[in-house]
Amino acid sequence: MNDYFRKYKNLMMLTVFIGATIIALIPLFGVLGYVVKNGLSALNLQFFVNLPKAMGLPGGGMANAIAGTLIMVLIASALGIPIGILAAIYLTEYDRHSWLSTAVRFATDVLTGIPSIIVGIVIYTAVVLKMGNFSALAGGLSLAVIMIPLIIRSTEEMLKLVSHSIREAGFALGISKAKTILKIVLPTAAKGIITGAMLAVARVAGETAPLLFTALGNQYWSRSLNEPTASLPVQIFQYATSPYKEWHQLAWAGSLVLILMVITLNLVARYAFRSKSI
Amino acid sequence: MGQTLSVRQLEAWYGSNKTLKGINMEVASNHVTAIIGPSGCGKSTFVRCINRMHETMPGTKVKGEIILDGKSIYDQDPVALRKMVGMVFQKPNPFPSMSIYENVVAGVRLNGMRNKQNLQGIAEKSLRMAALWDEVKDRLNYSGMSLSGGQQQRLCIARALAVEPSVLLMDEPASALDPIATTHIEELVRQLKEDYTILIVTHNMQQAARIADSTAFFLNGELVEHGATSEIFTNPNDKRTEDYITGRFG
Numbered sequence: 001m002n003d004y005f006r007k008y009k010n011l012m013m014l015t016v017f018i019g020a021t022i023i024a025l026i027p028l029f030g031v032l033g034y035v036v037k038n039g040l041s042a043l044n045l046q047f048f049v050n051l052p053k054a055m056g057l058p059g060g061g062m063a064n065a066i067a068g069t070l071i072m073v074l075i076a077s078a079l080g081i082p083i084g085i086l087a088a089i090y091l092t093e094y095d096r097h098s099w100l101s102t103a104v105r106f107a108t109d110v111l112t113g114i115p116s117i118i119v120g121i122v123i124y125t126a127v128v129l130k131m132g133n134f135s136a137l138a139g140g141l142s143l144a145v146i147m148i149p150l151i152i153r154s155t156e157e158m159l160k161l162v163s164h165s166i167r168e169a170g171f172a173l174g175i176s177k178a179k180t181i182l183k184i185v186l187p188t189a190a191k192g193i194i195t196g197a198m199l200a201v202a203r204v205a206g207e208t209a210p211l212l213f214t215a216l217g218n219q220y221w222s223r224s225l226n227e228p229t230a231s232l233p234v235q236i237f238q239y240a241t242s243p244y245k246e247w248h249q250l251a252w253a254g255s256l257v258l259i260l261m262v263i264t265l266n267l268v269a270r271y272a273f274r275s276k277s278i
Numbered sequence: 279m280g281q282t283l284s285v286r287q288l289e290a291w292y293g294s295n296k297t298l299k300g301i302n303m304e305v306a307s308n309h310v311t312a313i314i315g316p317s318g319c320g321k322s323t324f325v326r327c328i329n330r331m332h333e334t335m336p337g338t339k340v341k342g343e344i345i346l347d348g349k350s351i352y353d354q355d356p357v358a359l360r361k362m363v364g365m366v367f368q369k370p371n372p373f374p375s376m377s378i379y380e381n382v383v384a385g386v387r388l389n390g391m392r393n394k395q396n397l398q399g400i401a402e403k404s405l406r407m408a409a410l411w412d413e414v415k416d417r418l419n420y421s422g423m424s425l426s427g428g429q430q431q432r433l434c435i436a437r438a439l440a441v442e443p444s445v446l447l448m449d450e451p452a453s454a455l456d457p458i459a460t461t462h463i464e465e466l467v468r469q470l471k472e473d474y475t476i477l478i479v480t481h482n483m484q485q486a487a488r489i490a491d492s493t494a495f496f497l498n499g500e501l502v503e504h505g506a507t508s509e510i511f512t513n514p515n516d517k518r519t520e521d522y523i524t525g526r527f528g
Binding site for chain 1: 329331334336357358359360361364365367369371372373374375376384385388389434437438441
């Protein structure tokens, strides 16, 4: 009797777990499926090479938005990846237990949770208003601000995984601390650090809110980094909220391209740099 | 050539815990000196003071004097000192991101030597001294992690020798290894004393008896007795030494 009851409970729980998993997956696949279905029909070569066209003209594209997203993600990476990694090195290797590193760690945790629109407003006030115009630089900067805490945390975790005995072995050979870290500890953790950085890049590539306040958007090619610049997420937002059906189609195509970019980055991060040993 | 070491009134702390309580000891050059004693007696702390690794841990403190080749080690830059005092750890710890070859020359290369021919010469010489050359000469570009535990430990010895220290500290170098690998390491230690002053911490008293010229017995942070190995094991002066080596405690 008892045995029967135990098996029955077991089966019940299993059913609940499977049910919850299915419910969790419905919106995920729903979103992906919907975007692919609507996006695929609107996607063509013109989408990748043409500028947006005025309402009613056929063959508009999002070439400038794709380029803008790539440029701003590049700016964000150039700023955020080195700063994040170097700060993480300081926190783990030089100052793991002081009040300063505890405070920085707390601040990074808070920053990772802050809504990105707030970062946008801050950069708008601090940079856009001071410089007098929206720009790719301000957009890249706001993405970098979102990236840095993510990279600090992931790099820190990876550096902590490197055994202390590896560092001691370096010191015991008469290698200075800085060289031990740069040439021995960092290469040992490299795969994990790169993976963390790529996931952070993927995360900011889809940010919309901070770019609305910083890069604004542009219907044409930007001639310099100091001009309003189009980006995929903002373009999607503007087209999707417009009243025109053709623009809705383009927004779907843009969504599909954006999702593919993010998925590609995720897959590369997961598989290309997956560590084989240790 | 090995160098003599003299240790005077050495005291060391981990936080408020005093692990060495005034050690006085002379270490002869080109000898193997074994440090024995129960767990927690300060043997590891003692050797870690000699290359100033003890101080790298947060919350530690050292007092006293260690004279190497006529100069106090505390007047020297610790990074420079560690080129003269090499160390092999309990668990083999090759650098995971480096090949066998890169591991061996890591010390000299990261300190600025670029000449490929010199580096290759150093790698071969060090691996031969560590009795590993014949086993790895055809796969120098393989990862250091691809070797067996015993081979990894000899790789770590080769890596320490490549820097050409005069003193070699070994902190239980064979305790993580199987008996055959242990025999290899012991054989190696006997050969290396031609060129180095060797201090070896060991839990294994048979090992101390087999390889050491002199043996020091530590207990609760004090040096109880230090003398010729044959004396310590057959006719110790101190009752506590006798109790320990006959297995009455520890």
